[in-house]
Amino acid sequence: MxxxxxxxxxxxxxxxxxxxxxxxxxxxxxxxxxxxxxxxxxxxxxxxxxxxxxxxxxxxxxxLRSYHTSDILRILNYQKNHSMSNSCVAQHFGLSKNTIAKWKKLFKQ
Incomplete structure (x- = not known):
């Protein structure tokens, strides 16, 4: 099971x-x-x-939040489509700008 x-x-x-x-x-x-x-x-x-x-x-x-790869890619695509900086996206989704930067490095966006 x-x-x-x-x-x-x-x-x-x-x-x-x-x-x-x-x-x-x-x-x-x-x-x-x-x-x-x-x-x-x-x-x-x-x-x-x-x-x-x-x-x-x-x-x-x-x-305590955790994000799946699909959620991370969705957030990064949102950033790309709306031409937003890391700090703007972080503020919009309630994340750290360092988290956004780390995700961008991991997923090469």
């Missing part, structure tokens, strides 16, 4: 919506309909369900 390396966020958020916030089910249906939830999707679900502001999300659990 293969063990999952991360929690089943789809199930967790579905249960939260069903039990505590049934009026927000339609708003979150598109994100929960995806087969795989990225880190960005999970942050968006948090924002929609709990009505947290962007600056609150960025401060919450910053040290």
């Amino acid at each position: 293969k063990k999952n390396s991360q929690p089943d966020y789809k199930r967790i958020y579905s249960d939260i919506i069903d039990q505590k916030f049934p009026h927000k089910k339609a708003e979150c249906e598109a994100l929960l309909g995806k087969t795989i939830l990225s880190a960005m999707d999970i942050l968006e679900l948090n924002k929609r369900i709990f009505n947290t502001k962007d600056h609150e999300i960025k401060k919450m659990n910053q040290k």
Whole structure:
């Protein structure tokens, strides 16, 4: 039996919506309909369900966040498409500018 390396966020958020916030089910249906939830999707679900502001999300659990390669490439593509500096992207996504620089070196973007 293969063990999952991360929690089943789809199930967790579905249960939260069903039990505590049934009026927000339609708003979150598109994100929960995806087969795989990225880190960005999970942050968006948090924002929609709990009505947290962007600056609150960025401060919450910053040290405990982890990103998959696909999430990192998505952030770096966002930077490239919007012609943003490392510090602007870092501020937008609530990261360190050093993290962005490290990712750029790792993925040669």
